[in-house]
Amino acid sequence: MRRRLTTLATLATALAVTAATVLPAAAGPGRPRPPAPSAAAVVADMQPGWNLGNTLDAVGADETAWGNPRVTRELFDRLEKEGFDSVRIPVTWGQHQGPAPDHVIDPAVLDRVEEVVDAALAEKLYVLLDVHHDSWMWTHEMGTRHDEVLAQFTATWRQIAERFRDHPRTLLLESINEPQFAGVDDAQADALLDELNVAFHEVVRGTGGNNADRVLVLPTLHTNADQPRLDALAATITALDDPNLAATVHFYGYWPFSVNVAGGTRFDAAALADMTGTFERVHATFVAQGVPVILGEYGLLGFDRHTGTVQQGEKLKFFEEMGHQARAAGVTTMWWDNGQHLDRTTFRWRDPELFARIASSWRLRSGVASTDQVFVRPGAVTDQTLTLQPNGRRFTGLHLGRKALRKGADYTLTGDTLTLRAALLARLTGDGAYGEHAELQVRFDRGLPWRVDVVAADTPVLADATGTTEDFAVPTSFRGDRLATMEARYADGSNAGPHGWTSFKEFDVTFAPDAGTGRILLRPAFFAETTDGAPVTLTFHFWSGDTVTYTVQRDGDAVTGTAG
Incomplete structure (x- = not known):
């Protein structure tokens, strides 16, 4: 068995799952079909899961349109070896469909989707197949094109269901990804989503075969986990009265932290409360009522650019806590990966430390600490403290x-206060050179150790510069320090740049450090929302605690920058 089973009851359930996936739909003449495992057993056996993002869902000519290579069975073999038990395969269908009334899916596309699904199933992975970016490409128009959208949605799912009707129950179907509707309020949108979910259920069940009791997955509006959205989906599931249903939501964390804006540089109390509330609501509304839940996507929104948009230790704490809370709530998790995590050519993790933390969190807790970086000022070395969060270790x-x-x-x-003595830090940074000098490990009796970088740093120094709104950078001697965030204000104290409700700008979207070339880049997106001719005071906040100010002024396309 793939899963590590701990009780006789779960072992019996798992054996039933295995039997159902190995035996054909009919065991032979006169032999009754063996009982299918419950939806809860199927969903539990899918943990953990992974998303084949930006591939079959890519909007463009084919599955490579968004930069990922063509899918091979080797990818699924590697995922299974890395500990995954399921894969979500997002597919965007509308771009490959003919006109009304039949909305015929290109047979070559349907064949390719089946080929990819079969490759994953052959590696003993569960598969969750959906209708993906169609949600913002055409189903969102249901409020104004109700009959046309419903007809296309129904035609789409009839073709998918007929193609996969005889596939094993290790294939699950999800009605639609992140449903949304233009020009209507939430109450109306909930009603439209109910129509789509009910139509999906009716069409799939009506095709018979293994679709008669296949686990079907229904989303909330926007796959949001706020209580009104959960309640609306719960009402749909109750009305359908089908034991082989599961609910799905997505989780990308507290928004300021998830994209690193508004000073959300840390996985702080607000970010933790947002996470805790999500899992408590999902558990109480569905899991505790016998309806299994799949977290169909999770991650941090800033990862769509690169994982460096959120500081390493802070993101590790986020995923450590999320893995724990999902396990405690009984929620199956499917990690969103659009190619930024697993290199699909070399099959290596781009951030091995991140993957190790996530994989460990599937099984047990590990200790963390208040920070993973300690800054030492050359010539003025003092004791440094950090607070451990042992998490039961x-x-x-x-x-x-x-x-x-x-x-x-x-x-x-x-207690939990770990003090690094000045003598140790002086010894580690003795040559006085700026930058990282050592990696310490805080070890616990179980779980992963916590890494702490020892960095020699002094206050960064900035220099004057000229450039354009399309190409401007602040010459920066980082002197070992690391940039955390940037504020932008006009002379009267009002906020400058995008997201005008906060002085703290979005990391990488408006600014980005480039320590290798000694620059802080200011993006065109920042200047696009600044007032022509008005000086802007930038305050750069560094992880050591130091701050440095700088003034920029845009005059048409020209930009001047002044230190101090």
């Missing part, structure tokens, strides 16, 4: 590589 020591550091001489621990 016991601290066992502080290590430098294989060497265990000495309690008392190198560090002290009082």
